[in-house]
Amino acid sequence: MSEIYYATSTGPVNIATLKYWGKRDEDLNLPTNSSISVTLDQAHLRTLTTASCSSKFETDQLWINGASYPLDGARSKQVMADLRSLREEIENGDSSIPKIAAFPLHIVSENNFPTAAGLASSAAGFAALISAVAKLYKLPTNASELSKIARKGSGSACRSLLGGYVAWEMGDLANGEDSKAVQIADKKHWPDMKAAILVVSDMKKDVPSTSGMQLTVHTSDLFQYRIKEVVPKRFIAMRKAIIEKDFPTFAELTMKDSNSFHSVCLDSYPPIFYLNDTSKRIIKLINLLNQSAGEIIAAYTFDAGPNAVIYYEEKNEKYVLGLLHQFFSHLGGWESSSFNPKDAVIPESFPLSSLDKDVYSQGVSKVILTQVGEGPSETDDVLIDLQTGLPK
Amino acid sequence: MSEIYYATSTGPVNIATLKYWGKRDEDLNLPTNSSISVTLDQAHLRTLTTASCSSKFETDQLWINGASYPLDGARSKQVMADLRSLREEIENGDSSIPKIAAFPLHIVSENNFPTAAGLASSAAGFAALISAVAKLYKLPTNASELSKIARKGSGSACRSLLGGYVAWEMGDLANGEDSKAVQIADKKHWPDMKAAILVVSDMKKDVPSTSGMQLTVHTSDLFQYRIKEVVPKRFIAMRKAIIEKDFPTFAELTMKDSNSFHSVCLDSYPPIFYLNDTSKRIIKLINLLNQSAGEIIAAYTFDAGPNAVIYYEEKNEKYVLGLLHQFFSHLGGWESSSFNPKDAVIPESFPLSSLDKDVYSQGVSKVILTQVGEGPSETDDVLIDLQTGLPK
Structure with a gap:
């Protein structure tokens, strides 16, 4: 053979x-x-x-x-x-x-x-x-x-x-x-970057990314300004923030760019919506957290869908995961992390009692707690049957 | 006295x-x-x-x-x-x-x-x-x-x-x-302009208009492009469409400007959201209606809140109110209109069966069916008690 x-x-x-x-x-x-x-x-x-x-x-x-x-x-x-x-x-x-x-x-x-x-x-x-x-x-x-x-x-x-x-x-x-x-x-340059992903339950996407982005290119007036004026400056500033490990700047730019991207989606014709009401509540939680912490310690970002990815530094895990645990402790995903809910700290000025816990806990199906990682790596795993050439 | x-x-x-x-x-x-x-x-x-x-x-x-x-x-x-x-x-x-x-x-x-x-x-x-x-x-x-x-x-x-x-x-x-x-x-120039208002139930606005607009002025990158490049051209085009009673152009510009306005709200930092999931479903209904009608016969617009105002011409009432009646017939507001549900026509290619009626009927509390109107007018009503100077 x-x-x-x-x-x-x-x-x-x-x-x-x-x-x-x-x-x-x-x-x-x-x-x-x-x-x-x-x-x-x-x-x-x-x-x-x-x-x-x-x-x-x-x-x-x-x-x-x-x-x-x-x-x-x-x-x-x-x-x-x-x-x-x-x-x-x-x-x-x-x-x-x-x-x-x-x-x-x-x-x-x-x-x-x-x-x-x-x-x-x-x-x-x-x-x-x-x-x-x-x-x-x-x-x-x-x-x-x-x-x-x-x-x-x-x-x-x-x-x-x-x-x-x-x-x-x-x-x-x-x-x-x-x-x-x-x-x-x-990764070693700034290894304490963590990411909490909130998987948001939603119906199937209305507009796939490829057709969505081309609709934006062809119909959004604001898009041209984004690509010509906004992104080039932000690219330079974000790269600098990464090199300098300046989390507040990195985080603010990350949130602003997520906002800007979803803005040009909404400015498309017909408009494209990837954020839903659950996404918007998560944005509000992160903004309130940063306000009550007195500095930017967490950054949300959303791709072409309602899932939230929240970047933060390990030193602020007690605040960031502390807050998320408050609302999403019932979901799977916490067990894979070293975070101990006993370590949670909610900043004193966080307006926890003004948020309806039932409402803010809705719409998320899973938590994934992870961090910055390495690129592709070779392994000795073999997923095919070497006799048949088919999957094992 | x-x-x-x-x-x-x-x-x-x-x-x-x-x-x-x-x-x-x-x-x-x-x-x-x-x-x-x-x-x-x-x-x-x-x-x-x-x-x-x-x-x-x-x-x-x-x-x-x-x-x-x-x-x-x-x-x-x-x-x-x-x-x-x-x-x-x-x-x-x-x-x-x-x-x-x-x-x-x-x-x-x-x-x-x-x-x-x-x-x-x-x-x-x-x-x-x-x-x-x-x-x-x-x-x-x-x-x-x-x-x-x-x-x-x-x-x-x-x-x-x-x-x-x-x-x-x-x-x-x-x-x-x-x-x-x-x-x-x-009004007499183009008297057949009608408006259907869908009052969307929502919690209190997070951001009042006055502070919201100034947040946008001060933080949105895209806003400057909107006011300098987008709106001036749109203003001229929309005025012309009104003078020429060109509904498809008027409607497209109206929808695009609503999208653009909500885009710069979302591009603010922190972002401002006035549209909720109900608003987004209404936008989708109107887009599907226009697509299935083969021309633009209805225009949505949203102010600083989730309520939808839908402009259309009287000749298309059977389609526009026909569609809205399909989802919102259970609400108050229909009785004040001359619209007869028996006249409703849903365009053949409208994908009615693909929309979950229970979901699309949600979130609206009232329908107001109205039309273009006159400015302030004097009346003989008197709301004060002429003896006391207090409200009657």
Whole structure:
């Protein structure tokens, strides 16, 4: 029987603090503005992917959490073609290495979190897939270069090729060769960044991100000002705040950019709403917390959905998780954290009694307590059966 | 007993289609942008006010719906002073007329709609008060001139001095003398404009308009672009659409400006939310209606609160009220209209079965069916007891 070549890698989720919204080139996924994100710890949110290839496989195939998916979408085919092309270059330059670039690929992925929760699973998925195939093909390509391939698969996925604090530089070139992810700082630079994710129950999204962002590009008057005037300045200021570990500035910019992104969604025609009444109550809680703390100790941000991601520094966990525990202690997710509810402190001036606890506890289905994390990493896990080439 | 001088006038509600949001001068209520509104029929929404004065009254006093209010706020005092000053000019020029400018005023007002519903009651109130006092004082002042006084009382109130389709020209002068309401077209020009108001139940507003708009002025990046680039063009286009009775254009601009206004609220820091999940469902219904009708036949607009005002032309009532009746037939307000539910037509392609009727029927407490209306009008009603000078 022909040999099966295989390799396994992980891919992390990233949550933008300066949002990507708008493509200037839809085929190449080139953005209208640069963006910034924090890569999250893979202990809580990651995709694990084994990439394998063999002459005996019939066609490229993908399995995610046991379900089979065709790999015939334009974006997936582009990603595969780019990776194969890099492998072919190596094979063409060295006749001693096996010629596997043309072999069909079997890709097997598993997420350690619910796919449907709207938690950037496609970013983690593309990052793991590309990292696994790059390992399988023994590509010498660095993460920023691979991020350009990921970008073509799913724009924000490019940021998941790197750990820590990541910028996606929009670039200028028409071919997208300078539109890639770069690391602003690694996890160790500012390791005490924590993230509390509140998964908000909601009906299915009305408007998927891709069509939503292009509706904004084409119909929002305010959008042009956002990408030309607001984001470029904010990008510089946020990068500086990360380098200087200036949490209040980082947090204020993060909240303002979340607001700005949802503003241009609302300014689209017809308007797009991703925040619901639960999201708005969470925003209010965080604002009240910061006011009562006398400084900004927590930052909310919302992607194209109602889930809240709240960034804070470990030293303020007693306040931030203390407050969230007040309203969401009944939900799953606390057990995975080292937070002890006994340590909770509610700032004295927090107007707890003025908030209807029943109302403010509504609408959230799960808490995920995590932190800044590393980029994709190779592992020895093998998700395929090496005899059959199918998922184990 | 000394004589009581009195006069009575009405004041209408106006609902902006191009929104006023932001003051460039807080004392004079000078706006950062021009705005446009439709004055609504007083059969459904109006304030009726009797203004009286007498040497025997002790102090300026106001009663609204039977409750007594002091007239000692800075804005009310300014309005009274301006009106008295105009009367004094007349008295000084003609010694034959009674010297009543210095007499204390008793003002008695009644609204024919619930004050607390967030339905621009202060605009109707100031318009009625100013019109009644102007009549009492026999001021020769025209409505646009009176609108400058109303503006100092409550910015958007200035538009209620005129009927039909009204522009509030922001003006350039620092003293505000050119910041006034002018009529774009009277009711007769385009009489088939109808308005359906959906009163949305909500908790008390988090942020009152005055502090909300100044938060936006001072913190929203997108706001500057709205007032400098977006609104000036939209103002010209909307005025033209009114003059040409071009409903689809008028409606699209109205919806876009509502979206834009709520966008800059959301872009404020901390963000301001006036739309709730019920408002968003109403927006969706109207968008679906327009899509299924194949043209824009209805326009939603939302002020600083969750209530929806839906403008449409009488010829499309069977579609617009037909759709609203589908979801809100259980509410009060239908009986005052000539609409017969038997005439309802739902466009064939409207995706009625895909909308959860229980969900879409939620959150609205009352329907008000009205239309474009006239400005303040004098009446023979008298709300004060001419013996006591107190409310009847």
